Amino acid sequence: MDGRTRRREDTRQRLFEAAVELIAEQGFSATTVDDIALRAKVAKGTVYYNFASKTALFEELLRHGIGLLTDDFRAAVRDLPPREAVAALIRAQLEYIRRYRAFAQLLLSEMWRTNREWQQTLMLLREQAIGTIAETVQAGVDAGDLPDDLDVRVAASALFGVGLVVAVDWLVFQPDRPIEDVERSLLGLVRRVV
Amino acid sequence: MDGRTRRREDTRQRLFEAAVELIAEQGFSATTVDDIALRAKVAKGTVYYNFASKTALFEELLRHGIGLLTDDFRAAVRDLPPREAVAALIRAQLEYIRRYRAFAQLLLSEMWRTNREWQQTLMLLREQAIGTIAETVQAGVDAGDLPDDLDVRVAASALFGVGLVVAVDWLVFQPDRPIEDVERSLLGLVRRVV
DNA sequence: GTTTTTGAACTGACCAGTCAGTCTTAAAAG
DNA sequence: CTTTTAAGACTGACTGGTCAGTTCAAAAAC
Numbered sequence: 223m224d225g226r227t228r229r230r231e232d233t234r235q236r237l238f239e240a241a242v243e244l245i246a247e248q249g250f251s252a253t254t255v256d257d258i259a260l261r262a263k264v265a266k267g268t269v270y271y272n273f274a275s276k277t278a279l280f281e282e283l284l285r286h287g288i289g290l291l292t293d294d295f296r297a298a299v300r301d302l303p304p305r306e307a308v309a310a311l312i313r314a315q316l317e318y319i320r321r322y323r324a325f326a327q328l329l330l331s332e333m334w335r336t337n338r339e340w341q342q343t344l345m346l347l348r349e350q351a352i353g354t355i356a357e358t359v360q361a362g363v364d365a366g367d368l369p370d371d372l373d374v375r376v377a378a379s380a381l382f383g384v385g386l387v388v389a390v391d392w393l394v395f396q397p398d399r400p401i402e403d404v405e406r407s408l409l410g411l412v413r414r415v416v
Numbered sequence: 417m418d419g420r421t422r423r424r425e426d427t428r429q430r431l432f433e434a435a436v437e438l439i440a441e442q443g444f445s446a447t448t449v450d451d452i453a454l455r456a457k458v459a460k461g462t463v464y465y466n467f468a469s470k471t472a473l474f475e476e477l478l479r480h481g482i483g484l485l486t487d488d489f490r491a492a493v494r495d496l497p498p499r500e501a502v503a504a505l506i507r508a509q510l511e512y513i514r515r516y517r518a519f520a521q522l523l524l525s526e527m528w529r530t531n532r533e534w535q536q537t538l539m540l541l542r543e544q545a546i547g548t549i550a551e552t553v554q555a556g557v558d559a560g561d562l563p564d565d566l567d568v569r570v571a572a573s574a575l576f577g578v579g580l581v582v583a584v585d586w587l588v589f590q591p592d593r594p595i596e597d598v599e600r601s602l603l604g605l606v607r608r609v610v
Numbered sequence: 611g612t613t614t615t616t617g618a619a620c621t622g623a624c625c626a627g628t629c630a631g632t633c634t635t636a637a638a639a640g
Numbered sequence: 641c642t643t644t645t646a647a648g649a650c651t652g653a654c655t656g657g658t659c660a661g662t663t664c665a666a667a668a669a670c
Contacts, residue, residue, distance in 0.1 A: 233615080247532075265618090267617070267664090270661070271614070327530075334521055334524055334581075380578050382581070383577060386581070388570060411566075411574055415608045418635085458650075462651070466649090470626070
């Protein structure tokens, strides 16, 4: 990667970060391109040099963010027996949310919204993330390691949702509480199920 | 109630309904007052005759919607022993979400957003709803009916969140599946915990 | 020499909020 | 019962401002 590419990557990264924070706080429509450029400390022209439109910037952002999450999920469960794999998923999710708090908040806000231009994108990405969880749970059921009356589909979305809500709730309403604490409580809850 | 009052109540109700649907689909900022007026079949001026501003309309909407939810929660747990009370809460929440699907979707999208004018309002209302759940769980722990290593605060927000996410996910992505099905699966999951 | 960034000016669509005027309803006056 | 009055409810064209997206010449980085 030469200097030019690196510089450009860096600009795009700064734009992603600025956009994700602002959109998490205010939502997509309330966030202006001028705001994003200002926070990323670039000129407005640079935004449009790097992205086709505000919407395109947001879509790439979604793809990028959920890609990272799915990677983390896959890495977390690799070679683990089902029960531990589920716990590992929770941990990976919390870890991810801690690192990318703004993105998590944004996901929570946009994931179940209909009628927006990027809804299609988001649906695919959601399937990717929840699908990974569902695979793990299914493997556990098949191996007889998890109860076979478990509704895999509901369990997967419940797992995904409970992590997201509890973690974001913690970030927004009691940010001083150490994450280990929240993680322990949540794992305690989930362990009773699996 | 005379004809005038009835007429006005009716207009306000129609505005609430139009607003809640549009905001659930598109978000607050992306929803225009013209849209709301159009869907409610009134003139734009009528919106401002009945509400001080777009934000005020939304705030009253939130108060109204969460008020109903809290009422349902309180009614559901009345005189029930702790374990059954928790199950009753889940049922009440699902029932509520089925009836006011758009409002639930809206809540899920806006509840954890920061930096918006109505955030204060929302925080209070959230405390009201989750607080009711926390009371019930706490009563269960005190009575020795629920395990005393349960983190009440986390458990309450987890309960609230899991219901919201699972139900909205169901409404958005598999609306044909009967609710009893979802309710059974969810109760199955939660029963393992409590 | 080429790519990337800058910054400021500009356009046109869109949108929250306003207001002078119209319609509706209840009740008072005849 | 019919007409008048007045407040209440509603209307929609209009205004002032905002914002996505464009343009471009000049500068900086490589």
